[in-house]
Amino acid sequence: MTLLLDTNVFLRIVNGDRLPRNAQRVLDREGTELLISIVSGWEIVMKPALNLTAADVESSMGMMGATVLPVQFRHMETYSRLPVKAEHRDPFDRMIIAQAMAEKVAVMTSDRRFEEYAGLRVIWD
Numbered sequence: 001m002t003l004l005l006d007t008n009v010f011l012r013i014v015n016g017d018r019l020p021r022n023a024q025r026v027l028d029r030e031g032t033e034l035l036i037s038i039v040s041g042w043e044i045v046m047k048p049a050l051n052l053t054a055a056d057v058e059s060s061m062g063m064m065g066a067t068v069l070p071v072q073f074r075h076m077e078t079y080s081r082l083p084v085k086a087e088h089r090d091p092f093d094r095m096i097i098a099q100a101m102a103e104k105v106a107v108m109t110s111d112r113r114f115e116e117y118a119g120l121r122v123i124w125d
Helices: 007-014 021-028 038-045 054-064 073-081 091-103 112-116
Strands: 002-005 033-037 067-069 106-108
Touching: 002 007, 002 091, 007 038, 007 054, 021 106, 033 038, 033 054, 033 091, 038 054, 038 067, 038 091, 073 091, 091 106, 091 112
Parallel strands: 002 033, 002 106, 033 067
Antiparallel strands: none
16 A cells, blocks of 8 residues: 655654554555655745754655655646635645545545545545
């Protein structure tokens, strides 16, 4: 299974936080391939309170064995077709959703708002 990690899950893993049993089981499953959007890296370095540099993010991705998912034109096209939800306008989240949909992969997130997007497979608990 190929799985795109949302920024919040990536940060939980980096910080050594426990994940729900189901999420951990999926991560531990043999053959699970991890993707982390470059958008997550961008979001993290834009938030100085997280105290992580681009090098920290890149190093953590490497230690996880994750592949960086760049933003591609087809991701932008999917993004442009996402329904606009008044309660969910975060552009980082919406691009990660668009990337997961365009790549036809599941996304792991604790953010319940992701479940509102038809056709998106969300893994958490």
